[in-house]
Amino acid sequence: MLLRRISAVSQCLARLGSNSNRTSLLHPPLSFTASRCQYVSTSGDSAQPAVAPASGQYRDTVLLPRSKFPMKLTGQKILDRELQIQRECGFDLLYAWQRERKAKKEFCLHDGPPYANGDPHVGHALNKILKDVRNRFEVMRGRQVHYMPGWDCHGLPIELKALGELGTSGLSPLQIRKKAREFAEGAIARQRAAFQRWGVMADWDNCYYTFDGQYEAAQLRVFQDMHSKGLIYQDYKPVFWSPSTRTALAEAELEYNTEHVSKALYATFPISAPPPKLAESAEGWENAKALIWTTQPWTIPANQAVCYMPNAQYSLVKRADDSQRLVVATDRITSLAGALGTQLDILTTFTGSDLEGAMCQHPTLAGKEVPLLPASHVTMGKGTGLVHTAPAHGMEDYSVASHFKLSVDCMVDEEGRFTELAGAELQGKLVMAEGNDTVISMLRDAGALVKEEDCVHSYPYDWRSKLPVIVRASRQWFINTQSLKDKAKEVLQKVRVIPESARSTLLSMLDRRTYWCISRQRSWGVPIPVFYHRDTGDALINKHTVSHIADIFAEKGSDSWWEEPIETLLPASVLKKSKAGPVTDYIRGEDVLDIWFDSGVSWAAVLQESDPKADVYVEGKDQLGGWFQSSLLTSVAVRKKAPYKTLVVHGFAVSEKGEKMSKSLGNVVDPEVVINGGKDPSSSPPYGADTLRWWVAESNVFSEVQIGPNALNSARDNINKLRNTFKFLLGNLQGFDPRTQAVDSKDMYYVDQYLLHLLREFSMKVTDAYAEFDGGRVVRLLQNFVSSELSSFYFSVIKDRLYCDAEDSLGRRSCQTVLEEVLDGVTRAIAPVLPHLAEEVYLHAPGHDAGETVFQSGWIKSSYVWRRPGLEEAVEGACAIRDAFLSSIPGRNAAEYELIIAIEPGLFFELMESLQEEPTATFSQLTELMMASRVTLTSSLPRDLPDDALISRGSFLINLEGGVIREESAFTVAAQPTSLSRCPRCRRYTSDSPDCLCSRCQTVLQGAQ
Template sequence: AAARTLWGPSCPPRRLGWRGTTGRLLVRSVTGASNRLPNPNSGKYRDTVLLPQTSFPMKLLGRQQPDTELEIQQKCGFSELYSWQRERKVKTEFCLHDGPPYANGDAHVGHALNKILKDIANRYHMMKGSKIHFVPGWDCHGLPIEIKVLSELGEKAQSLSAVEIREKARSFAKAAAEKQKSAFTRWGIMADWDNCYYTFDKKYEANQLRIFYEMYEKGLVYRAYKPVFWSPSSRTALAEAELEYNPEHISRSVYVKFPVSRPSPVLAPLLDGSSTVSVLVWTTQPWTIPANQAVCYMLDAKYAVVKCANSGDVYILAADKVTSVASALETKFEVISTFLGADLENGTCTHPIFPDKVSPLLPASHVTVAKGTGLVHTAPAHGMEDYSVASQHSLSMDCLVNEDGIFTDGAGPELQNKAVLEEGTDVVIKMLQAAKNLLKEEKLVHSYPYDWRTKKPVVIRASKQWFVNIADIKPTAKELLKKVKFIPGSALNAMVEMMDRRPYWCISRQRAWGVPIPVFLHKTKDEVLINSQTIEHIIKLVEQHGSDIWWTLPTEQLLPKEVFSQVGGPDALEYVPGQDILDIWFDSGTSWSHVLPGTDQRADLYLEGKDQLGGWFQSSLLTSVAARKKAPYKTVMVHGFTLGEKGEKMSKSLGNAVNPDVVVNGGQDESKEPPYGADVLRWWVAESNVLTEVTIGPSALNAARDDINKLRNTLRFLLGNLSGFNPETDSIPTKDMYVLDQYMLHLLQGFANKITESYKQYDFGKVVRLLQAFYTRELSNFYFSVVKDRLYCESEDDPKRRSCQTALVEILDVIVRSFAPILPHLAEEVFQHIPYAKEPRSVFRTGWINTSSIWKKPGLEEAVESACAMRDSFLGSIPGKNAAEYQVVIVIEPGLLFEIMEMLQTQETSSTSQLNELMMASQTTLLSQEPRERTADATELTGTFLINLEGGDIREESSYKVIVMPATKEKCPRCWKYTAESSDALCPRCAEVAGGK
């Protein structure tokens, strides 16, 4: 009785929740089972066998793949999908804010990784019923574009005005954005392509200026003379995010003597009347020595006075560094005395190049004994820490290096006009030698900051720049980040660490292609003019004409009339427009204010590469927190970079760069670079572990294509076997379906839930793994091989066959929707081939996976899996042989397991029962006691099966015996089972089915 309630209509509601054996899922091998089917082209019964019929191709070869995709994009309205879904009356909105790619070249494989990930997320949320807000954008200003334009013009570039440079840069950026846009649409990216945002849009620029002023008014933006990273090759200041570190950089490091001119009162007696005493310093940047203003020490550290064995000179250095420095200088030091750093207070040294200059000895917290001598040469114009020492002690911060990285006249006649990183370094070292203050020079290979675009070294130099005071924003920003979900979770700490390492954010650049910093500078005094009147006036002008006005209009038109008359009028105007532009990270970092919808202006998701933890994620957060004290995003997802097949960096010079256009459309030699189409690219993205680095190359692409072809095979089987089936009239109610078919619906619901959860977590790799496991293990290897006989050999409208087709309809629908966000072209192609669709519908316009709660019947697992345990015993005993050549006797003692098997086979012996179908034998006999007789060639197999129902309330372990014997009947010429009385006669089932044909 317990068994009969497993799936029957009388099953009481609580029993629907029966739990099967604790989640075991067998890998149902079909070893030994024959997949052979009647050859449709042989024998007189070929027309009576219902073989699959579909025009859906098993493979798309060569150019067929990209051509079919283009056709599908056209036919299924890919370009109208975004506007269609925006017009739906739905309650929820999903907003993914597109971080703007840089408009300076063709679309590359990194773009593919990023845009496809975003598209998969968007398509899933759209199918789930949300309205998608996804406005693509481009970062169009900045140095890389300007450099590219100027390098293309060669010598002509020298004579161009700022307006001409801007004109050329704008058309270059426009063309690059258009090229990228056509690549993105070809990959099937669904977006608001008619309303993209560009950082050179008039309204965008005006918005940005508004935020700049809001921050300025709050005291978060200020102008100061500070050391910043400076790129001589680009002639502009750079922010930390625009640097890359070259670990192979070679510096000429030097050990230098600073003669003590006045020892501190505590130190004087210790020096024992030594005539020449010098403090020792070590630096990797000798070119900064002319700008030296002090030597810094540690207050609490121990220092030593030592005598050099080679020269007899007396030096001062950290006690912990005596041995290592003596070894580096290839000498020995004799320690005369030791003292605390605090004892150096009020001492002074002579500058090692300019003897008339004094360098005081000063305490500083940044000095360590990790490298060097424990005493640090301090040049306030060329170091961030040096600058803070200078601020505390009112030292000069004059910079002796100009925008081109060349010494100015202030550095003296020997150094002026010499490049600091080249000849200038050489001359400084010669000057130290001449002054007898150079102890040693050696080459040092170390990590050094380079300009990310020109790939040339930068220097640190002080200049007048605009800064964002991030110290005031950081505490709130960090607090708000705690409420943001990070994928992976470790990205949060990485972002906070990067923010902590950033002392200030330099937002001014000395170039022409960008949004001007809207201030006026006094001609003679160190004053700036900016207020609400000037800003509102400029914003209006920019909204109407764009930011070119800063370079094209005279100052009297850039200033509002009342302000213009207050600052000197036409005859004695005291102000000129400043020439700095805003950092492009400020440009893109304000995109939230221009693009995000509603009053809240917060995106559900920001999704970019890991470099943006120090870039766009951070500049967006800082500007948003500064302007309105909230984060612009609820979730941040971070992906890795794309690498070559062996994990090596991709570059054109190495010849391993993968061009996504060649992946999609093929190269010149298609035998080496075949056209894979966009779906292969999308599958590669989805199945990769995108949270780490992602490798791509021919083997990854071939594997992706093979995976899709296997999936196509499954889909073709489903479509082919639904030919002639109309779900509206031919479906079988779930309760009346074959147990195996009901069991597949039960598994299908579990599969659908896991798929949905994986999409929800943005774990697209898991979606792919679940899908592959389901269509290979549950479908191809198990279900399809079992039901082929029923589908092909029963009569067309037999309820047994219709039961299977009812399940196939649901399986097809769930499978296609489960991969649709990843493979939109294939999903729509399948929908074009559904035989019972009156007119093809779009998978994306018909919602997400739909399953029914009545499919969930965990008790069915007991029925099917107990039969499968016996089936596995049988098939395991005939490896490589055709299961249909055998008959099986199953012996089970009376009890629950026997009752369950009886539900699958009501007669004692059958060749058409549900149990026999699962066994795939020619016939199965079910007995509750040992048979009276058996043949000599029989094989006996034994096993046990634990039935576990109602959460363990019903537990019964039963033993079973499977007796395998060769079939005694002849092979039926129609179904090929050994169930016919003679070789030229049909078996009873086939005789009945074919009788009327």
């Protein structure tokens, strides 16, 4: 069987023809496979055949490359050229063009709206360019892209920046809103101009804005749907509250300061009624005290209970220094003894559940008793194992109060000051300042203060004002996320997350969200469409009232909530449907919706299809608990499905030291300066938009992305290397028309066919990388293909044929055909990343109509017929021989040697024979691959080799038909200085006598006469 297979291969090779330009090496189903060889060259130019023309009469007969394409652009020339390309190639028209063409598939990348509160920054660049690279790729491969840029326009940061130091004092809501809108519009204009300069493809005249009336109407319709389902409700419960901005906050609006310092203390609650199960058996309960630890002393006046863990062990201990009896968790005794500086002797030990029924005396409120209650949130990591519980100031505390029907009285107002409910001693004092100190003094005076200390810990801050927040009970509007979580987790199982590691973070952040407070006490936002009864305070809100308000907003915008009379907002027809009293009984609400709800319903406002669902959302990792989550929850609430098929989560842009960018540190990288240069061009040169785009593409965007001079200089240098390659390609295609002069692949030289085979592999890998949002892999594939496959290998091999063969010879046209395919393929491969450079190259490239742009002409064009695995064996086998030869002449010129290649008869010999029909040749394909003067192919070395012959040996493995036939063949190469002379035209050692043209050059010149 093996012999028959080898014989079949031999017959196949024999049928390839008798000339040295034999066509297709092997046809399916036969296939050779082997490991790719390493292309080795010696130092300098000596390993490459000399191709420069001699001075004198033959100079003008050599076809050297010519092109007007600039190899390098610097300074202002970069900026002028990019802007010229944008105009000439219709960057502003591309989105509309692709929307109008017929396409079988649509690709929808839904834009997470950036916040309209400032100038464009490098984080914007990272996000927008990452999106644009994918969109341009999809346009090129024939899909109709749906991408509508948007802006998040409401919210406190904009309101504060718009008002500056004026504050809101004396300004009406409409005045505040007018200033905020003007500020947002200015920020949008600056950001839009920057995005366009970066080359981001979109219809910039048709964007979405969360302050647009139509958007606001769509938002209210989602609100109404959720309210009708009972998912939106009003309640009085603790929320994160910012005293500095006087509004409720969602968890996504918090920043955690790990260096925050709190006044922490140990305090006692005297046991006024011992636990029934222990009162008779335990000694000393009449003087026992529950010991608690807290970092928020100001909350003690609101205490309603002390909680314990039912299944944990607790002890009644006696202090060695003052005989005070304390109830603490048994596991915490050792740590507490160290903290208190005294020995704690155990009197008795019991289970937490045995504390049921015990009562404590409130330490600062005479006559007030609070119960000891079981709770699951009590932990043993720190503290005493007993938790002071103030339902108005803690989410977990509130859960205990709900279960045991405790009072939830808030003694703190919107400014963070104690109210009169806290008593005259505390009233009006800031809870985070003098109020806290006063409570500590009250505990000390009552004999309840055991120890006071500073505690450095992570504490929530308002992300806008950068000041601490508190937890405070107030009447707000909430979304019941608890009822949505299970379904949200279920639909997330069908969502692809890139990188997959981000999925666990997404799920854990979803788990931690107990409820979502969506009401804000501000003016700049979408008003919650609710009316309140003047006397009872009851809310009037239903599908009739909300739908009517949505219609008004669609026509007039949300300013109408303040502009229109209440009779317009709440007409008689709506009151009748609502079975409500006269309009004079009602006043309009003053709260606005959380901006995360604003942006979270964008799927309903922007994706107008009957079943709106984006192919992908692409945002930074901070959106795992932000826009990704709010979009998911609102979509699941309304239609029980996710609004996206894929989530792409990228990291943040940081300095080259890995630091967060900060004005105080002076490490902020401004994309405007990156593109146009700074005041000092020597330190801040203009890089242009493509350099910024290359930085995005080559970075590992799934981690923190570093940017600075090193990264930008590297990006610029890599682009210049690429320009050099394009210069070479374009120069050698001068005068070549692929539409009339291209050579069919089956008629090409084998090395040319092989390069097409490599180009097809490259195009498939690049396509996969783009589809995975892996720009870094795209760049690596591109750089490897250009440096290894082209510059180090193919360009070196073909220069002689390209420059010195006859202009219209088969060999030269074969080579030019491949160069045009490579130029076209590499141009398209880099186009999504470097659209300015790609279009510039396309303007110079042959073979297409004037006015056509690269983005209108499609993706990389590769043919299945280019896939010729057998070519890998023939060409890479020859390269393996060449590598052995070159390693024997380090630092010397391969062109000065002639070779004898000896291979035992077999498959490998027949493959090499297909590259050189005659036993000895100076212009065969095998000689070209060896880059030598002359090559002799034989089955054994002659016995009369000269003494100066350099011998090298090696082997090559042929793997035929997936391993059915494997043959490893040994080869020997004898290299000796050539006896031929240097041709004065091609400067190869191929001439029979000095100063005479070689046979090839004679033929070329004779044909030119």
